[in-house]
Amino acid sequence: MKRKPAEYYGYKYDIPLDEFFQFGVSVDCxxxxxxxxxxxxxxxxRGAKPYEDQWALPxxxxxxxxxxxxxxxxxxxxxxxxQDVFMEQLGAFxxxxxxxxxxxxxxxxxxxxxxxxxxxxxxxxxxxLSWVELTEVPQLAFDHNDIYDNALxxxxxYLKSDKPIGFELLPEKFTLLEYLNMVEYVLGExxxxxxxxxxxxxxxxxxxxxxxxxxxxxxxxxxxxxNQIKLFxx
Amino acid sequence: MKRKPAEYYGYKYDIPLDEFFQFGVSVDCxxxxxxxxxxxxxxxxRGAKPYEDQWALPxxxxxxxxxxxxxxxxxxxxxxxxQDVFMEQLGAFxxxxxxxxxxxxxxxxxxxxxxxxxxxxxxxxxxxLSWVELTEVPQLAFDHNDIYDNALxxxxxYLKSDKPIGFELLPEKFTLLEYLNMVEYVLGExxxxxxxxxxxxxxxxxxxxxxxxxxxxxxxxxxxxxNQIKLFxx
DNA sequence: CCAAAAGTGTTCATTCTACACCCATGG
DNA sequence: CCATGGGTGTAGAATGAACACTTTTGG
Numbered sequence: 384m385k386r387k388p389a390e391y392y393g394y395k396y397d398i399p400l401d402e403f404f405q406f407g408v409s410v411d412c413x414x415x416x417x418x419x420x421x422x423x424x425x426x427x428x429r430g431a432k433p434y435e436d437q438w439a440l441p442x443x444x445x446x447x448x449x450x451x452x453x454x455x456x457x458x459x460x461x462x463x464x465x466q467d468v469f470m471e472q473l474g475a476f477x478x479x480x481x482x483x484x485x486x487x488x489x490x491x492x493x494x495x496x497x498x499x500x501x502x503x504x505x506x507x508x509x510x511x512l513s514w515v516e517l518t519e520v521p522q523l524a525f526d527h528n529d530i531y532d533n534a535l536x537x538x539x540x541y542l543k544s545d546k547p548i549g550f551e552l553l554p555e556k557f558t559l560l561e562y563l564n565m566v567e568y569v570l571g572e573x574x575x576x577x578x579x580x581x582x583x584x585x586x587x588x589x590x591x592x593x594x595x596x597x598x599x600x601x602x603x604x605x606x607x608x609x610n611q612i613k614l615f616x617x
Numbered sequence: 618m619k620r621k622p623a624e625y626y627g628y629k630y631d632i633p634l635d636e637f638f639q640f641g642v643s644v645d646c647x648x649x650x651x652x653x654x655x656x657x658x659x660x661x662x663r664g665a666k667p668y669e670d671q672w673a674l675p676x677x678x679x680x681x682x683x684x685x686x687x688x689x690x691x692x693x694x695x696x697x698x699x700q701d702v703f704m705e706q707l708g709a710f711x712x713x714x715x716x717x718x719x720x721x722x723x724x725x726x727x728x729x730x731x732x733x734x735x736x737x738x739x740x741x742x743x744x745x746l747s748w749v750e751l752t753e754v755p756q757l758a759f760d761h762n763d764i765y766d767n768a769l770x771x772x773x774x775y776l777k778s779d780k781p782i783g784f785e786l787l788p789e790k791f792t793l794l795e796y797l798n799m800v801e802y803v804l805g806e807x808x809x810x811x812x813x814x815x816x817x818x819x820x821x822x823x824x825x826x827x828x829x830x831x832x833x834x835x836x837x838x839x840x841x842x843x844n845q846i847k848l849f850x851x
Numbered sequence: 852c853c854a855a856a857a858g859t860g861t862t863c864a865t866t867c868t869a870c871a872c873c874c875a876t877g878g
Numbered sequence: 879c880c881a882t883g884g885g886t887g888t889a890g891a892a893t894g895a896a897c898a899c900t901t902t903t904g905g
Contacts, residue, residue, distance in 0.1 A: 396678075398680070398681075402681055403641050403678045403679075403680070403681070404639050404640065404641045404719055404720075405638050405639070405681060406638065406640040406641065406642045406681075406722075407637050407638045407640065408640045408642070408711075408722055444630075444637045445637075445711075446632070446637070447632075447636055447637070447639060447640075447720055448713055449713070450711040450712055450713055451709055451711040451722070452711075472708050472709065474706050474708055474709070475685055475706065475708070475709045475724045477642075477679075477684040477685040477686075477724075478684055479682055479683070479684055485638055486638075486681055488640075488642055488685070488722070490709045490711075558857090559857090559858090560856080560857075575894095575895070575896070575897085576857090576858085577858080577859075577860085577895095577896090577897080578894070578895065578896085580857095580858075580859090581859095581894095582893095582894085596857095596903095598904090599855090599856080599903075599904080600854080600855070600856090600903070600904040600905065601854080601855045601856040601857070601902075601903055601904075602855080602856060602857045602858080602901065602902035602903045602904095603856095603857080603902080603903065604856080604857055604858085605857085605858090792884085793884090793885090794883075794884075809868070809869070809870085810884090810885085811868095811869090811870080811885080811886075811887090812867070812868065812869085814884095814885075814886090815867095815886095816866095816867090830884095832877085833876075833877080833882090833883080833884095834876065834877040834878065834881080834882070834883090835875075835876055835877075835881080835882040835883040835884070836874060836875035836876050836882080836883065836884045836885080837875075837876065837883095837884080838883080838884055838885085839884085839885090
């Protein structure tokens, strides 16, 4: 995109206008995944400087003709093949010295899905890719721990809220207890089973299926799925 | 900030790395102000292209060595003289064609204060400055209406939440009814006076003063101030 | 029959809501 | 005395927390 000289626009800055246009912009994604009772985030081992070989959130510079959301979706698809996933912006992180490559502002994104569907594939620019349990998240490159903390806070708020977005983490069919266990895992606290069931069913986001668990050595639980429409209305 | 050549970092992009570093980054502030029962936001009439002469949120490109928060504070101080005001990030707005000057990503900021203290002063780059009632916000330049909508939603959530941040809007000493009227104005709905008082006082954010209204032709109301410490703890 | 998890019911305390009513001041 | 807003009390409904209990399956 060619720019006209600063005088045209009437700007009067104390440094040349060009120096304002030297920022890089990146997105970094906190991708939560759930499988068999545990919640993970997707981390990469960096294959490029700076912080080469260190663990980091998956992220990338966005292209000159790309907006942030498309950038975030691109990363998600490249690494996981996932499309049409719940995604939300976390905010911008902009400390002057956060990136050694130059002045780079990053915007965090938050995504959720269950892990049953896919095998993440490392791209050329990534040395290693791994789902890491929430309790095991190591020190990360850049300010990525800040971004992660932000995302975890948001996830917890969602799980506690009237609009339990956390369903996105579960497989299509799930039991109420499976959902409860996931919530307890993320919140790090025990909740009352009976009250949890009642509140959840009263909220009317779930549709009971004519299906039950199989091959369990106890009374099989009823399976539910999400009523996407009701969830969206809230 | 000088950058090393792309090869040094091991990046392999399909376009030269320099093209990633041509973004401008700006902040735009939604500054809420309260006076005598009404809530306003501060708007400027632009003195530079693009959108010259149109109404817009006050904002500016951030400097190469400045982070977003400092940029937002700078704008607030330049236009209003206000320092140490409650501020919060709203998120990034990044549509590719949102700015004709070049590729500019903007980050919205949210601030609140009461208007009794100060007279905003237009800077050289601003043709006109005005406090506009919430109900009268016109069409704005760029995507500024989106940013404003976002901010208003946030303000409403705050006023409804357990942590009523809206105190920032009020003068140092205020009556409960004054606060109620402000909340009703912003939410656009009537609330029950008795229940509002009870909930507010139970939340324990307010300190009653040994002072009452003067020269009113009805029973004078007790004045309160905010217990900043309690508010911070929540 | 037992173990284990599914699922229900009941009680009590707390909070919310609606609304009636009394109080203090200026004029 | 009245008008005006300030300020309180209460009853009933709704919600939430704690916990005991019943049900259904596999083995």
